[in-house]
Amino acid sequence: NVAHGLAWSYYIGYLKIVLPRLKDSISVFNENNRFLLKCKKTWKLHILLPLNCEVYDSLWRADSRIQFINNLPELNVDRAGIKRRTYKNSIYGISDEDQKTHFCVVEYATPLQSLYAMSQDENAAFSRQARLEQAKLFCRTLEEILEKSKECSGCYQLIVYNDSEENDKHFLSKEILRHLKQQN
Amino acid sequence: NVAHGLAWSYYIGYLKIVLPRLKDSISVFNENNRFLLKCKKTWKLHILLPLNCEVYDSLWRADSRIQFINNLPELNVDRAGIKRRTYKNSIYGISDEDQKTHFCVVEYATPLQSLYAMSQDENAAFSRQARLEQAKLFCRTLEEILEKSKECSGCYQLIVYNDSEENDKHFLSKEILRHLKQQN
Numbered sequence A, B: 001n002v003a004h005g006l007a008w009s010y011y012i013g014y015l016k017i018v019l020p021r022l023k024d025s026i027s028v029f030n031e032n033n034r035f036l037l038k039c040k041k042t043w044k045l046h047i048l049l050p051l052n053c054e055v056y057d058s059l060w061r062a063d064s065r066i067q068f069i070n071n072l073p074e075l076n077v078d079r080a081g082i083k084r085r086t087y088k089n090s091i092y093g094i095s096d097e098d099q100k101t102h103f104c105v106v107e108y109a110t111p112l113q114s115l116y117a118m119s120q121d122e123n124a125a126f127s128r129q130a131r132l133e134q135a136k137l138f139c140r141t142l143e144e145i146l147e148k149s150k151e152c153s154g155c156y157q158l159i160v161y162n163d164s165e166e167n168d169k170h171f172l173s174k175e176i177l178r179h180l181k182q183q184n
């Protein structure tokens, strides 16, 4: 089961490394940036999980109301022979209907991009049907893993959505803001 | 099949990005470092694939004859919402029995570290038996994917080995040097 392995790898090789240090990282950023991220309840990694696996490399291209602000201080770790492999997360400003900006740390779950690419490559033998099933399995498995993880408790917010039906070009910003409001 | 997805994700999310630029990267490094990597036939990414999934974060700890020299110029790419995500590879000096040093770009295949961690986590329900099968499947799948990849042709060398039986603490350096000699 492709998604099962991808969810575990995403947890073990990434979230388990970055999440425990995230709040400190945001705290340092805030001190140097006039306390941009005001509400501590939103000091989490907001992970975008589009079930259709359409992952944009730039969030602004997905929705023009999502603007890149800055990267958090980077984390450098020796890993599997790579000296000082770099991990970084990006802060975005998200505008609402009243043009007020809300700040948060947000990104797509990278493995969904792999699922998408697999369904495009003829050698992977992976249909669009299978891709949707695997995307759902990825989200479910990731949720279960994170719920059991003490190290990552309170450090993340999963944002699962299916925007294949959406004609609203500001669907994504509204979806993220909806989740941010729920945390306040 | 866990390994199938990890091999595809490793190719799509990493090798397809770094391998096509590797020779240029080594060329730039060489010009600034007195042409340390002399033999162009070894201008490849040497990927270590230990079937027992024992991946060290520092190669020197695996074998003291493997010394870190420097990192290649880094590659920064916007990916899945992360601005300027960093990719880097490390150059090592490997000493032979006559204490002569040979230079190359080498690292472990990180997904094997995920397989190892999965076999250690009780929630993953992944036995040591399954881990060995998946490690072999990972290597086979990766080999097949890379053989069909035009972009990556001539840019990599897979070094598959099983050193569970080895009592030679310089097994790894000898194994890498054996592969380097074959390319000359």
Ligand SMILES: Nc1nc(=O)c2ncn([C@@H]3O[C@@H]4COP(=O)(O)O[C@H]5[C@@H](O)[C@H](n6cnc7c(N)ncnc76)O[C@@H]5COP(=O)(O)O[C@@H]3[C@@H]4O)c2[nH]1
Residues within 6 Å of the ligand: A006, A009, A010, A011, A012, A013, A014, A015, A082, A085, A086, A087, A088, A107, A110, A111, A114, B009, B010, B011, B012, B013, B014, B015, B080, B082, B085, B086, B087, B088, B109, B110, B111, B114
């Ligand atoms: N957003 C994000 N930022 C990161 O820095 C990062 N690093 C890993 N991941 C995701 O976590 C999971 C586990 O990573 P692992 O390192 O075991 O496998 C990685 C690793 O073997 C290799 N790879 C990717 N980036 C690098 C890198 N910079 N250096 C070495 N290897 C890398 O290719 C695999 C797939 O990478 P991604 O497809 O980007 O997604 C990974 C994966 O889903 C990241 N996700």
